[in-house]
Structure formats: structure tokens, C-alpha cells
Amino acid sequence: MKQIINLTINDKKYEVAVDANLTLLDLLRYQLGLTGAKKGCELGDCGACAVIMDGKPVNSCLVLAVSANGKDITTIEGLEDENGLHPLQQSFVEKGAIQCGFCTSGMILSGKTLLDKNPNPTDKEVRSAISGNLCRCTGYQKIIEAVQSVDSDI
Amino acid sequence: MLLPKFDFYEPKTSEEACNIINEYGLKAKPIAGGTDLLVNMKHKLLSPAALVSLSEIAEFNKLEISDNAVKIGSCFTIFDIAESAKIEKKLSALCAGARALGTPLIRNLATIGGNLGSARPAADIPPSLIAYNAKAVLKSASGERTVLLDKFFKGPGFTEMQPNEILTEIIIDIPNERYGAGYINLGVRKAQDCNIVNAASFISLDDSNGVIHSARIVMGCVGPTHLRANLAEDILIGNKPSEKLLEQAAKSAEAECKPIDDFRGSATYKKAMIGVLTKRTLDIAVKEASLR
Numbered sequence: 332m333k334q335i336i337n338l339t340i341n342d343k344k345y346e347v348a349v350d351a352n353l354t355l356l357d358l359l360r361y362q363l364g365l366t367g368a369k370k371g372c373e374l375g376d377c378g379a380c381a382v383i384m385d386g387k388p389v390n391s392c393l394v395l396a397v398s399a400n401g402k403d404i405t406t407i408e409g410l411e412d413e414n415g416l417h418p419l420q421q422s423f424v425e426k427g428a429i430q431c432g433f434c435t436s437g438m439i440l441s442g443k444t445l446l447d448k449n450p451n452p453t454d455k456e457v458r459s460a461i462s463g464n465l466c467r468c469t470g471y472q473k474i475i476e477a478v479q480s481v482d483s484d485i
Numbered sequence: 486m487l488l489p490k491f492d493f494y495e496p497k498t499s500e501e502a503c504n505i506i507n508e509y510g511l512k513a514k515p516i517a518g519g520t521d522l523l524v525n526m527k528h529k530l531l532s533p534a535a536l537v538s539l540s541e542i543a544e545f546n547k548l549e550i551s552d553n554a555v556k557i558g559s560c561f562t563i564f565d566i567a568e569s570a571k572i573e574k575k576l577s578a579l580c581a582g583a584r585a586l587g588t589p590l591i592r593n594l595a596t597i598g599g600n601l602g603s604a605r606p607a608a609d610i611p612p613s614l615i616a617y618n619a620k621a622v623l624k625s626a627s628g629e630r631t632v633l634l635d636k637f638f639k640g641p642g643f644t645e646m647q648p649n650e651i652l653t654e655i656i657i658d659i660p661n662e663r664y665g666a667g668y669i670n671l672g673v674r675k676a677q678d679c680n681i682v683n684a685a686s687f688i689s690l691d692d693s694n695g696v697i698h699s700a701r702i703v704m705g706c707v708g709p710t711h712l713r714a715n716l717a718e719d720i721l722i723g724n725k726p727s728e729k730l731l732e733q734a735a736k737s738a739e740a741e742c743k744p745i746d747d748f749r750g751s752a753t754y755k756k757a758m759i760g761v762l763t764k765r766t767l768d769i770a771v772k773e774a775s776l777r
Contacts, residue, residue: 334493351493351536354523373486374524376677378590387564387593393523394594395516397493398538441589462676463588 336400340365341409349396356380356391358399359406367407367436371465378464381437382406388437388444390463407436410443418481419443428477430468437464442478452479488523489532495541499624499653502537507626509535511648517545517560518594520587521603537651539598545653550575553659559598559652563610567592575659577773578613578666578685578766585609585670588677598652601637604644604710611638611711612685612703613668619657623650631656638710662698663777664689667769669762670705673749681750682706682758684738686766688721690774697721702734702767704759706749707742714738717763726771735764 333348340363349358356373359365359382368391371379375390382391383405410417416424419439429435438461445452445460452460457475466474496502506513512534516522525531539545545560550571557566566572567583586592586600586609600610601621611634619634623646634655637645646652666687672678683705691698700721702714717737724730739760744752 332492350490352488352490354488374527375520375591378588381590384593388590389593390520390590393518393520393591395493395519395523395536395538397495398519398540400495459676460589463590 334397336397338399338402338404340404341406347396351395351397353396354392355382355384355394355396355399355404358396359391359404365406365408369433369436371433376465377434378437378441378461379434381440381464383440383444386444386447388441388463405440407439410439417443419446419478422477422481423474426473426477426480428470428473430466430470434464434466434468438466438474442474446478446481450481454479486527488526489529491533492535493538494535495538497541497543499542499544499651500626502539502542502651503624503626503649505535505537506651507649513537515539515602515651517596517599518562519599520591520595521599521605539651545598547654548572553661555657555659557597557655557657559601559654560596561598563587563592563595563597563600564589566597576613576617576657576666578616578668578687578769579610579657581668582609582613582670582685585668585683591677597655601634601655602644602646602652604638604640604642606641606708606710607680607683607706609668609670609680609683612683612705613666613687614655614657615703615711615713616666616668616685616687616701617657618687618701619655621646621655622653623647624653625650629653635713640709660689660699662689662692663774665770665773665775665777667766667773669766669769671758671762679749680706682744682755682762684759684762684766686763686770688726688767688770688774690726694725696723696725700734702738702763704738704742704763707744707755707759712742714741714763716741721767726767731764731767731771734767735760738763 369379371377514533545558549556668685670683717734744755
């Protein structure tokens with residue numbers, strides 16, 4: 332039986348009917364067409380499906396859609412505004428921190444959560460913040476540089 | 486990777502949760518963070534007829550800290566424990582375990598109750614809690630009981646908890662005398678790794694003469710459940726902490742643990758590392774106790 336849930340995604344309110352066994356990731360990708368969160372391992376290992384839920388990055392493959400009722404979700408689609416890319420997205424582009432791009436949305440959301448709390452993170456703090464996001468291209472160094480080079484005044 | 490079908494309940498009170506679980510009998514499972522349960526369900530290892538979410542029960546998300554006890558609701562997340570300055574002040578080894586668990590993405594979902602209930606022998610949260618002599622409160626439709634965590638684990642994935650019970654909170658009594666504890670885990674990577682071995686040590690000091698009043702050493706990944714190093718504890722109790730005494734206790738713990746050879750490491754290596762981690766966690770415990 333489907334249940335009705337209400338949630339906010341990228342500042343937009345949604346009311347959707349979901350099956351109990353639907354994950355938040357599948358809700359985003361297949362019911363709402365928000366394909367920025369990627370489907371990687373589906374077991375909470377790779378972090379490609381990361382979204383920010385009530386201010387904290389989580390693996391959306393391990394969140395039931397029904398449990399996201401009332402939650403505030405930010406996906407990678409929610410970062411860009413009328414002025415263009417989010418500074419961290421811009422920094423990823425400029426530093427060449429994107430190779431195949433599969434881990435990028437998760438990396439950026441983990442990085443953004445860190446920068447929101449700590450605008451000038453150390454190398455170790457960045458590495459720790461993205462430790463749940465795996466990059467199979469192994470381009471970690473440029474990702475770390477991209478997170479650290481965001482202008483903290485913006 | 487589809488989840489099997491199930492009915493979903495999100496009760497607001499623990500009584501309501503107990504009643505739903507009681508109705509379903511063995512076929513219902515409580516869910517908190519879901520980081521372990523949903524993975525097992527995706528692997529089709531488990532297929533409960535109903536999931537009863539405990540996350541919306543207010544009393545399960547509380548943290549109560551007084552001079553003589555810390556009470557942590559079972560749905561308190563690992564992130565909240567890792568970041569809590571109040572918990573760090575009283576239970577630093579628990580925070581060390583929380584920081585070592587999984588990844589930030591997992592810690593934001595995973596809960597203290599889930600890490601105990603899943604009963605993995607390599608888990609990061611149980612060693613320090615056993616070392617602090619923590620208790621788990623279990624509730625069912627027919628009543629409530631308190632179980633010492635040292636007696637809670639029965640084997641990999643098995644606990645004292647009955648299918649009709651839910652874990653409501655963890656209680657840690659704060660000792661009257663000066664105390665300290667340490668937790669260290671050893672893995673190949675710093676994040677997202679199953680521990681090769683882990684250990685937690687707790688000591689309290691007699692205020693009058695500085696001798697060790699009580700000691701608990703807990704070793705992980707070296708048996709079907711976390712093991713206590715009873716002989717090592719006996720070596721410590723009644724003596725003043727010294728480099729030689731701690732080394733002697735660590736050697737004893739090394740001899741007491743019973744690891745197996747597996748792909749994570751040989752039994753010989755794990756034994757040796759239990760010795761090293763016991764010594765290091767005892768060092769942390771003694772230092773913390775003497776500064777308190």
C-alpha cells in the first residue's frame with residue numbers, strides 16, 4: 332500500500348505517494364526525475380547517492396522514502412541558483428576535480444556540508460569529510476584542492 | 486537492488502511500538518538508522534513482514550547527563566555522539582568509537598542502539614560501553630528490564646534481546662572515584678573499514694592512595710562476541726598504575742584473546758595487536774583518570 336509523504340526538496344515542497352520499500356534514492360531518480368544523486372553500490376559504501384537531509388549528508392540508498400517524510404532534502408540540482416553554479420561546483424570545474432563525474436555530486440554535497448561549518452578546512456578535515464565518497468578515477472587530490480580553494484568570503 | 490515488500494509503521498511512543506511488534510511476533514523488525522538492516526534486506530538475508538521505525542519516538546532521541554549518570558536514547562545518532570562535547574567530557578572512549586565508525590554519511594544515519602542490536606563482533610561502539618559497565622534498557626509490551634551490556638551479546642548477530650523487545654536507552658553510571666577510559670581500533674583504512682581488532686580499557690583510581698580500584702578491558706574481533714580480559718584486569722586491580730604494570734596487563738590480554746585466522750589478518754597478528762592496543766588504551770585511561 333502506498334503512503335503519502337510530504338517533503339521539501341531543493342526548497343520546493345512535494346507531496347508524493349510512495350511504496351514502503353522505496354528508497355529515497357529511487358524516489359528522487361525514478362519518481363521525481365532528479366538524477367543527480369547516482370546509483371552506485373546501493374549498500375551505503377560508495378557515497379554516490381549522497382544528499383543533504385536536514386543539514387547532514389546521508390546515503391539516500393539507505394533512507395526509506397517514507398522516513399524522509401517531513402525532511403528537508405538538498406540534492407546536487409539544488410546548488411545552482413540564478414547567478415550560476417555554486418562556488419564549490421565552480422571550483423570543481425576550475426581545478427579539474429571532475430573526471431568521469433559519477434562521484435562528483437556526492438563529493439560536492441559532502442564538501443559543501445563541511446564548508447558550511449568550516450570555511451577553511453585543513454587537508455585532513457577535507458579527507459575526513461569525503462571519506463564516505465569513493466572516486467574510482469582516484470582523482471582525490473584535485474577534489475581536495477577544489478574544496479580548499481573555494482573563496483570563503485562568498 | 487530492490488528491498489523486499491513490508492508494512493511500515495512509525496509510532497510516536499514506545500508503548501505503541503511494542504504493541505505493533507507484539508502483534509507481528511517474529512515477523513516484525515525495529516528500524517532506527519537502517520544502515521545495517523536495509524543492507525541485509527537488500528541482500529535478501531532478512532525479509533521482515535513489517536518494519537517499525539523507532540526514529541520518531543521522542544524519548545529514544547534524548548540525552549540526559551547528570552553528575553552520576555549518562556542516559557542516551559537508542560536512536561541517538563553516531564554523529565551526535567561523535568560531536569557531543571558533553572559526552573566527550575564524561576565518556577571520551579565512547580566518542581572515540583563513534584568517530585571511528587563507518588563514514589560521515591553512515592554516522593549521520595546510524596544509531597547507538599543499532600550498533601548494539603546488530604551485534605557485530607567488530608563493532609566500534611560496544612567495547613567502550615562494556616568497559617564503562619553500561620546497561621541497556623529493553624522494553625516489551627509486558628514490561629521493561631535492564632541488562633548489563635557485558636551480558637548482552639550472545640554471538641555474531643545475536644543478543645539477549647527477545648524478538649518482542651526494543652532497546653530504549655543506554656545507561657552509564659558515572660563512578661564516584663577518578664576514572665578514565667580509552668578506545669582504539671585498528672583497520673587497513675581509517676574510514677569505511679571492518680576492524681582487524683579493537684580494544685577498550687577502563688580504570689578507576691582510589692582517591693586516597695592512587696591504586697587501581699576497578700578495571701575493565703574489552704577486546705573486539707577476537708571471539709564471537711567482545712571478550713573481557715579478566716586475568717589482565719586482576720593484574721591491575723589493587724596496584725598503582727606503572728609502565729611495568731600496564732605492560733604486564735597488556736601481555737595477559739594478548740594471551741587471553743582467541744582470534745581466528747581470516748582474510749583480515751592472522752590470529753598471531755591479531756593477538757599481538759590486542760597486546761599493543763590494550764597497552765595504548767590503558768595509557769589513555771590512566772592519563773585521563775589522573776587528570777580528572
